Amino acid sequence: MRSVLIAACAVAAGLSLTSFAAAEELNATQQLGRQLFGQSCAVCHLKQQLGAATYGPSLSQASLGGQEDVMREVIANGTPRMPAFKYHFEPAQIDAIVRYLKTVPPQ
Numbered sequence: 001m002r003s004v005l006i007a008a009c010a011v012a013a014g015l016s017l018t019s020f021a022a023a024e025e026l027n028a029t030q031q032l033g034r035q036l037f038g039q040s041c042a043v044c045h046l047k048q049q050l051g052a053a054t055y056g057p058s059l060s061q062a063s064l065g066g067q068e069d070v071m072r073e074v075i076a077n078g079t080p081r082m083p084a085f086k087y088h089f090e091p092a093q094i095d096a097i098v099r100y101l102k103t104v105p106p107q
């Protein structure tokens, strides 16, 4: 039932999450990270169904050389083209997103 709800939400959001790990395989922290990613990051980092190019690169466990510290740093402080999230998220939330990204296989 829960997976049906998650699938319905993904469809409602118009996102293609098929290449991402099934929610059932994620622990609670990783699921939180997946949810936050869907809300705040997918708009730039996930391919939309209409096939438009993404604004940011696709992300995976191998992004930034797979270095979790660097991932946290980029998410917290942003880049010239990406907003900083340190005022938006608690450190624990940024950590949850990094833990989720570490479950995503490289494309």
Ligand code: HEC
Pocket: 037, 040, 041, 042, 043, 044, 045, 055, 056, 057, 059, 063, 064, 071, 074, 075, 079, 080, 081, 082, 083, 085, 097
């Ligand atoms: C407004 C669009 C936008 C949003 C929203 C956004 N990003 Fe980004 N992100 C980018 C762009 C563009 C880059 C490429 C870096 C650059 O050119 O400055 C990037 C780069 C990254 C990188 C480094 C990837 C690499 O291989 O160099 C990570 C990690 C990352 N973003 C994570 C996130 C996370 C996590 C979120 C949500 C909390 C997020 N981003 C939200 C646009 C965005």
